[in-house]
Structures are given as structure tokens and as C-alpha cells.
Amino acid sequence: MPTSTPVGSPGASRADLVADAALALLAERGTRGLTHRAVDEAAALPPGSTSNVARTRQALLELAVRRLADREARVLAPHELPDPAAGPAGLVDALALATHRALTRNRELTLARYELALEATRRPELRTYFDAAGARFRDRLTAMVTAMGSADPARHALSLAAWSDGLMFSCVAGSFSSEVPGPEEVRAGLQELLEGMLGR
Template identity: 40%
Template sequence: MSTPDRRTLIADTAIDLVAAAGLRGLTHRAVDAAAGLPAGSTSYYFRTRTALIGACYQRLAELDLGDVDADGPPPAEADRGAAAATLAALLYRWLTTGRARQLARFELSLEAARTPELAPELHRAGLGARARATAILAGLGAERPEEAAELLVGWTEGILYDRLAGALARSRPAPNLAELTSVARRMVDAALL
């Protein structure tokens, strides 16, 4: 495994800090210390906190799309079952091994809602997931794949939020792949109506 470049290391470390301590824990100095970098390294690459948060958005989008692509290309033929299984595997990954990263993404998204200069970075970061969902749903025969993708991404975000930080975060047992597959199938079917 290769060593990440400094920018990637800084963004990954910043994401970990946000997941662990929220935005109050995100400082240039804290990133330097957690990454084991000399003091001033983070501010050399990302002069402002806004630039550092923008780097987090970009890295989160890159990692999330990498997860989407990890299961291979979308089904070549109209196979709702395969699409639902792929979505369920993605949800399972994000609720387990990717949990901290998704918590950081939600935290950073809320910051963008309150800080207008961060909104363009968040918007750009979110377009990749919607493009992937649009392509998959178009392949499954959606009449209006862009609209269907908006719904599917919104439902996916809702499940993630509810299980990670919402009402079910503490009361729901560990994610179950079979249950998530059933939920994903209903979501895919509903998006294609």
C-alpha cells in the first residue's frame, strides 16, 4: 500500500477528527498533530479553515465514489435485484466500516448549510453520487432517471442519517445485510415507478 500524498493525508486526518470531535475539533494544529506532521503543514496546504473543509468534501466524495465503484460496474442489464444488492452492500459498508466517514460527511454538510462559501464545494462533491445513481437507474429503465436518482440518493441519505445519528442510532441493532437488501429493493422499485 502506498503512502498518501500530504494533501490526502491531511484531508483523511481532518475527516477523522471531524468524525471524532465534530467541527470544534477541526483546527490546523490538531490536524498536524494527529497526522504526525510538522507544525504549520496543514496551513501550508490549506491556508484557511474553509479550504480545509473543502478538501474534506472533495476527499469524502472521492472515497464514497470509490466505495460505489468497489462492487464493480452497475448491472449491464435491467436487473433490479443486482442493483438492490449493490446498494445494500454499500449501505452496510457505510454503516459499519465507513461509519466514521459518514458521520463526518453529515457534520460537514450541516456546516455548509450555515456557511454559504462552503456550499459550492458540497454541491460539487454531491454531484458524483447522483450521476452514478442516474446511470444505474437509466440502465434499469427509469423514464426520468435524474428525478429517480434524486429520490434514491435522498432515501439512502435518510437511512444513513437515521441509523448513524437519528432516532434509530441507539435503539437499532447492528446493520443486517439481509434487511438492508430488502429495504434497498423497495427503494429501487419505488424509484423506478
């Protein structure tokens, strides 16, 4: 996401170049446009380079899922991560910032995530990788709402994630794609939801 390495960036590993190109192709062309040859071309690599990194289509998809998780995990800089001492306001600020970035400067990654999520519904072997990648965020969010006194942390974490995911889908791929809300609108919605959960 914001601190991600662009395709062709100096210092990126060959695997990262391949994965970043795969994510860009998924966002631009969907899963049908994801081929080893297309990734070679998008990453400006010699023919056959992608096959050397990920021999099969399944391996290429798994590589893309792992890279997506790494890039999305860096959506917030360390100083932007929520401070437990800040209480619900800190969590709302961080979630709103991350969600708004997914709608704007990280829109390509959001589209790639939807493509991978749909592909995982058809490939049980990919589902394992996709769910494991998502568990990092889910576990962190559950821990945060637990620290804030949630009476049902797992359910509340799911509701927060579902609200954010629903907003992102509606504004990136759904019928609200031309009406992306501003940061304060996103924050207001999250604040209302979290306050209702915590009974405040």
C-alpha cells in the same frame, strides 16, 4: 471508504494525510474540533504542515470535502459496481452493499459527511464544493435508473439517495443508532423501493 488510505499510510501525499486527519477529527470532535494544529497532531506532522497545505479554514474544509468524495467514490471495488445487464437486482445489490458499509466500517466517514453538510449550510462558498462532490454520485445513479426504464429518472434517483441517506442518518446519528440493520435488511428495503418505482 473501504479502499481509503488510513492516516499515516505509506504512499499517501501530504494533502491526503492532512485531509484524512481532518475527516477523522470531524467525525470525532465535530467542526469545532477542526483546527490546523489539531490536524497536524492527528496526522503526526510537524507544526505548520496543515497551514502549508490549506492556509485558511475554508481551504481546509474544501480539502476535506474533496477527499471525502474520493474516498466515498471507492466504496465499491470495480467488480462490485452494478452491471447494467443485471437490471434492478444489480443496482439493489450495489446500493445495499454501499449503504451497509457506510453504517459499519465506514461509519467515521459518514459522520464526517454530516458535519461537512451542516457546515455547508452556513458557508455558501463551501456549498459549491459539497454539491459538486455529490453530483458525481447523483449523475451516476440517475443514469442507472434511466437505463432500467424509469419514467422519471431524476425524481427516482433522488428518492433512492434520500432513502439511503435517511437510513444512514437514523442508524449513525439518530434514534436507531443501536439497531444497525444487516445487509439483507438494507437490500430488502431498497428492492421494495426500486420495484415500486419501476412498477414491478
